[in-house]
Amino acid sequence: MNIDSIKNGYVIDHISAGQAMKIYEYLKLGELDCQVAIIKNARSTKMGKKDIIKIDKKVDIDFDVLGYIDPNITINVIENDKKVDKFHPELKEELVDIVKCKNPRCITSVERGLKHICILKDKKTAKYRCKYCDSEV
Amino acid sequence: MKNLIGIEDFSKEEINELIKVSKDIISNKEKYLEKCKGKILATLFFEPSTRTRLSFESAMLSLGGSVLGFSSADSSSTQKGETLADTIKVVSGYSDIIAMRHPKEGAPIVAANNSSVPIINAGDGGHNHPTQTLLDLLTIYQEKGRLDNYTVGLCGDLKFGRTVHSLIVALSRYENIKFVLISPNELKIPEYLKQDILDKKNIEYIETENLEECINKLDILYMTRVQKERFLNEEEYVRLKDVYILDKQKLEKAKEDLCILHPLPRVNEISTEIDDDPRAAYFRQAEYGKYMRMAIILKLLKENEK
Numbered sequence: 122m123n124i125d126s127i128k129n130g131y132v133i134d135h136i137s138a139g140q141a142m143k144i145y146e147y148l149k150l151g152e153l154d155c156q157v158a159i160i161k162n163a164r165s166t167k168m169g170k171k172d173i174i175k176i177d178k179k180v181d182i183d184f185d186v187l188g189y190i191d192p193n194i195t196i197n198v199i200e201n202d203k204k205v206d207k208f209h210p211e212l213k214e215e216l217v218d219i220v221k222c223k224n225p226r227c228i229t230s231v232e233r234g235l236k237h238i239c240i241l242k243d244k245k246t247a248k249y250r251c252k253y254c255d256s257e258v
Numbered sequence: 259m260k261n262l263i264g265i266e267d268f269s270k271e272e273i274n275e276l277i278k279v280s281k282d283i284i285s286n287k288e289k290y291l292e293k294c295k296g297k298i299l300a301t302l303f304f305e306p307s308t309r310t311r312l313s314f315e316s317a318m319l320s321l322g323g324s325v326l327g328f329s330s331a332d333s334s335s336t337q338k339g340e341t342l343a344d345t346i347k348v349v350s351g352y353s354d355i356i357a358m359r360h361p362k363e364g365a366p367i368v369a370a371n372n373s374s375v376p377i378i379n380a381g382d383g384g385h386n387h388p389t390q391t392l393l394d395l396l397t398i399y400q401e402k403g404r405l406d407n408y409t410v411g412l413c414g415d416l417k418f419g420r421t422v423h424s425l426i427v428a429l430s431r432y433e434n435i436k437f438v439l440i441s442p443n444e445l446k447i448p449e450y451l452k453q454d455i456l457d458k459k460n461i462e463y464i465e466t467e468n469l470e471e472c473i474n475k476l477d478i479l480y481m482t483r484v485q486k487e488r489f490l491n492e493e494e495y496v497r498l499k500d501v502y503i504l505d506k507q508k509l510e511k512a513k514e515d516l517c518i519l520h521p522l523p524r525v526n527e528i529s530t531e532i533d534d535d536p537r538a539a540y541f542r543q544a545e546y547g548k549y550m551r552m553a554i555i556l557k558l559l560k561e562n563e564k
């Protein structure tokens with residue numbers, strides 16, 4: 122795979138350096154059968170260092186979960202070698218099974234089959250709270 | 259389905275209505291003797307709390323209903339590995355309303371999502387205990403005749419004391435309430451309560467470590483116990499547990515019409531020598547709890563008939 126160019130797919134840019142693997146997991150990119158490239162510590166004039174992820178296929182991905190990690194991430198949509206769209210992830214009102222509540226006293230820590238649900242509490246600070254125990258995630 | 263998971267499930271108007279019904283129950287008990295005839299309350303206590311369970315059961319029996327349930331996780335099917343969701347699906351088929359105590363925070367939400375009958379949260383870990391808050395409000399109303407214009411002292415473990423947290427939330431809906439938060443530095447109320455409730459609503463409050471110095475300003479004094487299980491080490495507990503004991507000597511400086519509350523059981527934070535003082539309202543508070551729970555059961559059963 123030529124990591125410089127992809128024909129059809131996505132380039133996830135402006136990822137804070139070191140966050141790429143986390144995003145790889147959140148977006149469940151490991152489950153894709155297409156080529157995925159992770160570029161770590163790429164040089165950036167704006168950020169110093171940044172990570173980039175390239176996905177070599179137009180698959181259906183819910184990028185909004187990235188708003189929770191870093192709303193400044195840019196997603197470039199590539200079609201026929203050209204950038205056709207560019208957007209930032211939005212903050213979802215509800216994250217389902219994206220982040221786990223870390224409160225050991227929370228019901229989500231023991232109840233089998235229970236979805237981890239987090240609710241957006243503050244748009245400005247991108248703060249989410251567990252729907253069950255209210256603790257910040 | 260209308261449930262009671264947290265105090266915010268009820269509006270101020272609904273709370274006022276519950277207080278009105280509780281007062282009516284207190285003065286006309288016979289009128290309510292058959293209100294829940296043929297109805298069954300299930301008390302599911304995944305964690306023992308005899309006092310709260312008996313209060314719920316007494317409430318339902320006084321309404322002419324019946325009760326069934328269990329009083330600890332060992333006697334429930336949780337021991338065999340059943341999920342809470344499954345337990346609730348089964349029990350809601352055997353009952354008309356469920357009062358549940360569970361050690362895990364947020365468990366009542368899981369229960370409500372899986373129940374065909376209303377759920378009353380009878381305490382979920384350190385999280386919510388709304389019936390306690392409602393009975394605290396009823397007690398203040400019964401003892402003092404109103405819910406606004408007070409200086410309220412909250413004393414003891416303000417960090418982990420959930421009853422204190424939801425009482426602050428509930429009282430801050432009323433006019434001109436000031437808080438005096440009395441606790442050791444280690445057990446101060448959490449930041450988020452100050453930010454989200456007190457500062458947001460511009461409510462006046464002071465924090466102090468000294469009960470004796472501020473007791474003369476208080477209209478209401480809410481005492482809490484310093485719970486051993488909240489401490490990581492024994493030494494810390496021993497050091498702090500006796501710091502805030504209310505006794506005759508401290509009470510001498512208090513107002514004549516102070517109202518002293520405590521969610522009970524107490525350990526030694528209130529000396530028994532003041533139990534006969536007319537200002538000590540904590541045993542009456544426990545009794546009011548039964549009437550408030552009767553009003554809650556009636557309300558939820560009625561709401562869900564519609």
Ligand SMILES: [Zn+2]
Binds near residue numbers: 223229256
């Ligand atoms: Zn949680």
